[in-house]
Amino acid sequence: MNRPARRDGTPDRNRTSKPKQPSKQGGVPRLSNAKPARTQNVAARKADRAPSDGVPGTSATGAEGEGIRLQKVLAQSGVASRRVAEEMIADGRVEVDGEIVMEQGRRVDPNVAVVRVDGVRVVVNENLVHLALNKPRGWQSTMSDDMGRPCVGDIVAERVAAGQRLFHVGRLDADTEGLLLVTNDGELAHRLMHPSYEVPKTYLAWVQGEVPRRLGNTLRSGVELEDGPVKTDKFSVLEASEGRSMVRIVLHEGRKHIVRRLLAEVGHPVERLVRTHVGSVALGDQRPGSLRVLGRDDVTALYKAVGL
DSSP states (O other): OOOOBOTTSOBOTTOOOOOOOOOEETTEEOOOOOOOOSSOOHHHHHHHHSOOTTOTTOSBOOTTSSSEEHHHHHHHTTSSOHHHHHHHHHTTOEEETTEEOOOTTOEEOTTTOOEEETTEEEOOOTTOOEEEEEEOTTOBSSSOOTTOOOBHHHHTHHHHHTTOOOEESSOOOTTEEEEEEEESOHHHHHHHHOGGGOOOEEEEEEEESOOOTTHHHHHHHOEEETTEEEOOSEEEEEEEETTEEEEEEEEOOOSTTHHHHHHHHTTOOEEEEEEEEETTEEOTTOOTTOEEEOOHHHHHHHHHHTTO
């Protein structure tokens, strides 16, 4: 083992370098609190994706370069069999980083390439993780909690310990249950949370009072709250009897407690709130506290919703 040297060149036996140990809390590796990047290094990404005469690490490396043949990448991603993928390429239906590719020998790096078939993005990076979580009522939308309360990080702890850098997309307050997306896809997460992309979220709410059906017109026209007006995209009354109602509400707002504040403002405080959809991704009959890996169609629909 080599020792650090003094300035005169002789080893210093009193100085040793110790490897850094992972941060632990109670004997367990500390969970990641990573958040998606709010900005993207566009110039660097474009440079990474430029053709590069076969240099590893570029997305489109040419027919004789490093990488994986495009038809194999399409087959592995579940788009089609390799033979059908070759027909798609020959028909000019496949593009890589915005360029239509028609030669069969084209190789790409699936870790950085943006591949589309008929204009629809195909997820080819096997390192990306997209999960649907049914957050139970009373759980915190955080990756760790200093007060020891149950949180999202507890549910994904095994994956984090295995090296996956996961974060939740947005939040649900502790009393709200239902669909919460968890991923390591920072660009997708950022766009899903950004209000300019207007990705709709659907909720079921059990509220006090019998809600008149005409209330939908008021909510779609807009209600003034203390931090500004809010409009619903859709509203419907599913049940109303004996002083209690169940309603469905769709909106793309992301302000804190927005559904609860909106319904309280119109005289119907929420007793129970469940998020059932983010965009076209549905919670379905998923058990509380469980994780589900999103299928290719769900992930593709999310990319399309945010223009990726």
